[in-house]
Amino acid sequence: MERVATVEVSPNLALNKYWGTRDNMPKNTALHNNVAVHLDGLRTTTTVRLSDEGKDSFVINGKPVSDKDFERHAKFIDYLRGELGFGSRVNLVSQNNYPTSAGLASSAAGYAAETLATVKALDLELPETRLSYLARSGSGSACRSVPYGGGFIEWIVKEGYARQLAPPEHWPDFRVVVGVASEGEKEISSQEAMKRTRQSPLFEKWLSNGEDDYQQIRRGVLNKDIHAVGEAAERNARRMHRLIRSTGVTYWNAQSWPMADAVEALRDTGTEAWWTSDAGPHIKVFCLQPDVPVVEKTLRESGALRTIVSKPGEGPMYADTHLPPVKTLSA
Ligand code: DP6
Numbered sequence: 001m002e003r004v005a006t007v008e009v010s011p012n013l014a015l016n017k018y019w020g021t022r023d024n025m026p027k028n029t030a031l032h033n034n035v036a037v038h039l040d041g042l043r044t045t046t047t048v049r050l051s052d053e054g055k056d057s058f059v060i061n062g063k064p065v066s067d068k069d070f071e072r073h074a075k076f077i078d079y080l081r082g083e084l085g086f087g088s089r090v091n092l093v094s095q096n097n098y099p100t101s102a103g104l105a106s107s108a109a110g111y112a113a114e115t116l117a118t119v120k121a122l123d124l125e126l127p128e129t130r131l132s133y134l135a136r137s138g139s140g141s142a143c144r145s146v147p148y149g150g151g152f153i154e155w156i157v158k159e160g161y162a163r164q165l166a167p168p169e170h171w172p173d174f175r176v177v178v179g180v181a182s183e184g185e186k187e188i189s190s191q192e193a194m195k196r197t198r199q200s201p202l203f204e205k206w207l208s209n210g211e212d213d214y215q216q217i218r219r220g221v222l223n224k225d226i227h228a229v230g231e232a233a234e235r236n237a238r239r240m241h242r243l244i245r246s247t248g249v250t251y252w253n254a255q256s257w258p259m260a261d262a263v264e265a266l267r268d269t270g271t272e273a274w275w276t277s278d279a280g281p282h283i284k285v286f287c288l289q290p291d292v293p294v295v296e297k298t299l300r301e302s303g304a305l306r307t308i309v310s311k312p313g314e315g316p317m318y319a320d321t322h323l324p325p326v327k328t329l330s331a
Contacts (some may be wrong), residue, residue: 004049005120005179005322006046006117006119006323007113007318007321008044008094008318009109009112009116009143009146009316009319010038010314011038012038012108012109012141013037013278014035014141014144014278015034015236016214017031017233017236018162019031019194020194020198020203020243021194026323033157033305034144034155035152035153035165035217036091036162037151037153037176037312039313040310040312040313041313042096042098043109044229046092046093046095046114046323047092047093047322047323049322050086050089051119052088054090056073056077056090056118057091057092058074058092058094058329059092059094060110061094062326072127076111078226079134079137080134085194089252092114092130093324094107094324097114100218104278108139108145111139112138112145113316115135115138115142115146116316116318125257128146128148129163130163131146136160140202143161143162146161149164150313150314150315151166151312152170153316154164154218161253162228165222170221170224171221171312172222172311172312173288173290174311175295175309176285177307177309178282178309178316179259179284179300179303179306181255181282182280182282182304182305188251189309190279193244195245196248199245199246199247200268202239203242203243205239210236212232214230215236216232219232226272226287226288230274237277249279255304256282258303259303260277262302262319263285264303270292271294
């Protein structure tokens with residue numbers, strides 16, 4: 001029998017950010033508890049086939065991954081082999097329906113899907129918390145794409161995994177509007193940039209301010225309070241980007257600044273719209289459903305190449321149809 005499994009997973013968007021490392025901490029350990037939302041309509045579909053011959057192979061969006069990405073995926077699969085006690089080779093094929101590696105959290109959905117599909121292909125039943133814990137080793141934010149219930153998720157640092165805070169139907173008119181600023185891939189990985197920020201004079205401040213942002217966002221989500229969530233999320237993102245820029249790295253491009261400014265100007269006219277941004281140039285706006293048209297117009301007029309609108313999404317789902325295998329030179 002072919003050992004194969006396919007899973008569909010959504011990326012997640014952090015309301016307050018996982019950013020930074022500290023000495024002597026396990027890999028991909030957040031500095032602060034953080035809250036994120038699964039993004040409806042954005043999906044990574046991943047098929048894992050296990051075989052006893054050949055080598056591991058990773059094909060994403062129709063192409064074998066670069067040497068650097070191969071190393072990262074292969075290392076993660078070695079970690080799973082050690083944790084789960086299997087020896088088979090992993091042949092992975094994955095497809096995203098949104099831009100890859102450009103700050104739309106494709107690594108979150110990607111490593112979550114890699115974990116879930118591998119475990120399923122092995123026919124193992126593991127608790128969700130363990131799956132989330134395992135996915136974290138591939139990419140920190142991946143632990144937040146694992147919880148099956150989807151919706152709003154919180155990553156509890158001392159537990160080492162993420163769990164559901166509230167299901168998608170808890171706040172059905174919460175919206176994320178993404179102003180896409182580039183279709184390209186980012187040049188500096190989050191891991192590399194996080195290491196650099198460790199040396200920044202702003203790092204200690206980032207450490208000490210994070211807990212308040214988390215608490216305000218957590219309460220805001222539970223109370224469905226867009227003002228509380230948006231205010232803390234934007235403040236947190238602004239601080240993170242200031243910290244990143246202080247090391248000479250910037251993920252923003254010529255479209256990002258005018259989009260963020262335009263969102264702030266829109267808010268001055270009374271619309272509850274608040275921006276965030278990750279390790280990429282896109283500006284993502286938190287607002288409520290009736291304000292989506294004005295937010296999209298604002299983003300388009302200030303530089304967005306296009307917009308993507310998303311609401312709180314479902315969690316991972318297994319599928320019975322599999323992506324076709326792709327032969328690579330390494331496999
Ligand atoms: C800015 O999870 O991509 O999106 O652990 O190095 O894979 P690695 O980092 P990753 O970093 C996410 C950073 C962020 C903020 C967030 O999603 O919390």
